[in-house]
Amino acid sequence: MTGTLITVAATGAEADKGRVPALPVTLDELTETAAQCRRAGAAVIHVHIRDDDAKPTLDVGRLKDTVAALRAATDLVVQLSTGGAVTDGFDARLAVLDAAPDACSLTCGTVNFGDDVFANPWGFVKDLYLLTKERSVVPEFELFDFGHIAALHRLLGEFGPPAGGHVHCDLVMGVPGGMPGDAATLVAAVQALPGGATWSATGIGRTTLPVLFGALSAGGHLRVGMEDTLTYSRGRPVTGNAELVQRAADLASLAQRPPMTPAQAREFLGIGPPA
Numbered sequence: 001m002t003g004t005l006i007t008v009a010a011t012g013a014e015a016d017k018g019r020v021p022a023l024p025v026t027l028d029e030l031t032e033t034a035a036q037c038r039r040a041g042a043a044v045i046h047v048h049i050r051d052d053d054a055k056p057t058l059d060v061g062r063l064k065d066t067v068a069a070l071r072a073a074t075d076l077v078v079q080l081s082t083g084g085a086v087t088d089g090f091d092a093r094l095a096v097l098d099a100a101p102d103a104c105s106l107t108c109g110t111v112n113f114g115d116d117v118f119a120n121p122w123g124f125v126k127d128l129y130l131l132t133k134e135r136s137v138v139p140e141f142e143l144f145d146f147g148h149i150a151a152l153h154r155l156l157g158e159f160g161p162p163a164g165g166h167v168h169c170d171l172v173m174g175v176p177g178g179m180p181g182d183a184a185t186l187v188a189a190v191q192a193l194p195g196g197a198t199w200s201a202t203g204i205g206r207t208t209l210p211v212l213f214g215a216l217s218a219g220g221h222l223r224v225g226m227e228d229t230l231t232y233s234r235g236r237p238v239t240g241n242a243e244l245v246q247r248a249a250d251l252a253s254l255a256q257r258p259p260m261t262p263a264q265a266r267e268f269l270g271i272g273p274p275a
């Protein structure tokens with residue numbers, strides 16, 4: 001059994017800074033959060049950025065500055081979101097790779113997303129996958145529902161293995177409109193993954209803990225962070241990303257699978273040394 005890969009999804013595109021003051025939205029806040037989360041046990045940071053008004057943006061110049069600042073502040077694997085916000089267009093989402101991150105998210109299908117739709121039609125998924133291979137950016141396959149797993153099989157069957165040669169997935173569970181965040185669903189999803197694939201899981205909102213415990217017991221890895229969860233326990237807002245990482249690291253250690261270092265994570269995911 002390997003150690004546990006812990007990814008922190010620190011900001012997301014949905015939470016409102018006005019309502020959630022602890023959300024890291026400036027570059028300084030993000031690098032400070034990254035350093036704290038590294039100390040707490042994170043090995044990968046999943047990154048969404050905000051503009052000067054704290055609104056989500058995919059501005060490539062800002063993304064480049066963010067990648068550089070995170071690399072200067074930490075040795076974390078930098079995984080940029082290509083999902084962005086539900087309002088972002090496909091061209092802007094493809095252009096995220098111009099910022100030359102270590103890794104990126106790659107959602108394998110469309111899903112209802114609360115009252116919105118997170119659009120990932122096959123043509124876009126295919127174009128993004130081919131671009132990750134061309135640019136040698138290691139994708140993490142984001143799976144919000146079972147149809148996304150079918151699309152992942154098709155992607156690998158038609159276009160071969162990803163950059164780095166290893167398939168790592170993230171089960172994003174408990175999104176209103178996606179698969180539920182419970183143990184039975186988690187086990188069924190894991191059984192449907194391509195052979196040899198590794199996986200992390202994250203549960204949105206109140207599904208955080210069931211999914212975390214389920215993933216640890218099923219041999220998976222963990223994603224936590226304020227993109228996915230804004231309360232630490234019932235009625236108690238999260239004070240910052242680091243306490244979510246610390247809780248995940250403590251539970252992983254209790255499960256005899258302590259957190260991987262970023263160097264171990266790079267080897268595990270097929271990502272080369274830091275640029």
Ligand code: KMH
Nearest residue numbers: 013081082083084086105
């Ligand atoms: N913000 C969601 C619409 C990703 O980062 O790749 C999409 C998302 C997935 O967060």
Ligand code: ZN
Nearest residue numbers: 012081083227
């Ligand atoms: Zn995201």
